[in-house]
Amino acid sequence: xxxxxxLIERARSGDDSAFNQVVQAYRKRILGTIARLIGRxxxxxxxxxxxxxxxxxxxxxxxxxxxxxxxxxRLTVNAAYDYLRRQKRRPESRMSDVSEQQVMYAxxxxxxxxxxxxxxxxxxxxxxxxxxxxxxxxxxxxxxLKEVEGRTLKExxxxxxxxxxxxxxxxxxxxxxxxxxxxxxxxxxxxxxTAGANADASSEDEAAEENTAGESSGGAG
Amino acid sequence: MDRMDDKLDALWVExxxxxxxxxxxxxxxxxxxxxxxKRRNGNARVFRRLAQVCVMAxxxxxxxxxxVLIPRIQAEAFFAGTYAEELAAEHINADYTDFLTAGDQR
Numbered sequence: 001x002x003x004x005x006x007l008i009e010r011a012r013s014g015d016d017s018a019f020n021q022v023v024q025a026y027r028k029r030i031l032g033t034i035a036r037l038i039g040r041x042x043x044x045x046x047x048x049x050x051x052x053x054x055x056x057x058x059x060x061x062x063x064x065x066x067x068x069x070x071x072x073x074r075l076t077v078n079a080a081y082d083y084l085r086r087q088k089r090r091p092e093s094r095m096s097d098v099s100e101q102q103v104m105y106a107x108x109x110x111x112x113x114x115x116x117x118x119x120x121x122x123x124x125x126x127x128x129x130x131x132x133x134x135x136x137x138x139x140x141x142x143x144x145l146k147e148v149e150g151r152t153l154k155e156x157x158x159x160x161x162x163x164x165x166x167x168x169x170x171x172x173x174x175x176x177x178x179x180x181x182x183x184x185x186x187x188x189x190x191x192x193x194t195a196g197a198n199a200d201a202s203s204e205d206e207a208a209e210e211n212t213a214g215e216s217s218g219g220a221g
Numbered sequence: 222m223d224r225m226d227d228k229l230d231a232l233w234v235e236x237x238x239x240x241x242x243x244x245x246x247x248x249x250x251x252x253x254x255x256x257x258x259k260r261r262n263g264n265a266r267v268f269r270r271l272a273q274v275c276v277m278a279x280x281x282x283x284x285x286x287x288x289v290l291i292p293r294i295q296a297e298a299f300f301a302g303t304y305a306e307e308l309a310a311e312h313i314n315a316d317y318t319d320f321l322t323a324g325d326q327r
Binding site for chain 2: 029125148182
């Protein structure tokens with residue numbers, strides 16, 4: 001717990017300054033979780049605002065301060081679902097936003113070393129997002145919470161209010177699907193998938209970039 | 222498959238590092254409070270509107286009862302005559318009954 005129970009109780013009873021302190025304590029962590037759940041930095045703040053807005057108007061329904069964190073994560077998961085479902089309904093905007101995002105990243109980094117590192121990170125993000133895109137929104141959120149955020153099955157059981165065994169089965173199936181997608185990416189020669197997660201990824205990335213550049217120039221010609 | 226499992230685990234770790242917790246924008250809290258106020262006012266407006274509708278419906282119902290239902294109920298009154306007339310009418314019936322029963326005795 002990042003804050004004590006007494007502060008949550010005060011926020012629950014309508015103390016706005018206590019609520020302010022609770023948000024300030026949790027916002028960075030929640031924004032990080034949202035960033036990894038939705039994979040689009042430009043929308044993280046909006047989803048975060050929605051989470052805390054929902055928290056404010058539902059805090060009186062919280063039974064005890066002890067279950068505050070699972071409650072907050074449930075709100076986060078629900079807001080992320082809603083966002084991902086909305087995005088699914090308009091895939092064309094997503095494509096345009098991705099290029100915008102890349103431009104934003106390219107503009108942000110100045111030095112070549114920093115740029116290389118940022119490029120590598122962007123590739124990792126894109127690969128992870130592409131793999132997560134192969135499963136349903138529910139499985140995607142579940143996988144990120146378990147595998148990336150490192151939440152335990154017990155914590156996930158509290159967040160989802162379901163049996164841990166049911167979660168285990170669902171996670172196993174989702175992971176299998178992602179593994180298959182990773183194999184397919186590797187077979188297709190995706191540089192991030194073949195290099196993926198290796199310490200010497202940068203040299204392979206350079207080679208891959210050269211290949212991509214060659215392919216694109218070949219394609220254009 | 223173990224190799225792929227390891228690769229996927231490593232990818233998740235790298236993804237975690239590639240997506241660090243972002244710093245909230247400086248206007249995060251003011252923006253949040255603006256939205257809270259907006260929704261609060263929105264809720265108050267809904268309740269106010271609901272109350273207005275209820276008051277208007279009550280007034281309309283009262284007027285309807287006053288203008289239509291009450292005159293109709295009054296028109297359908299069972300005792301239209303005065304008290305004396307009703308009493309006289311009852312006596313006439315009683316005399317007639319007495320007359321009939323007296324005839325039988327004779």
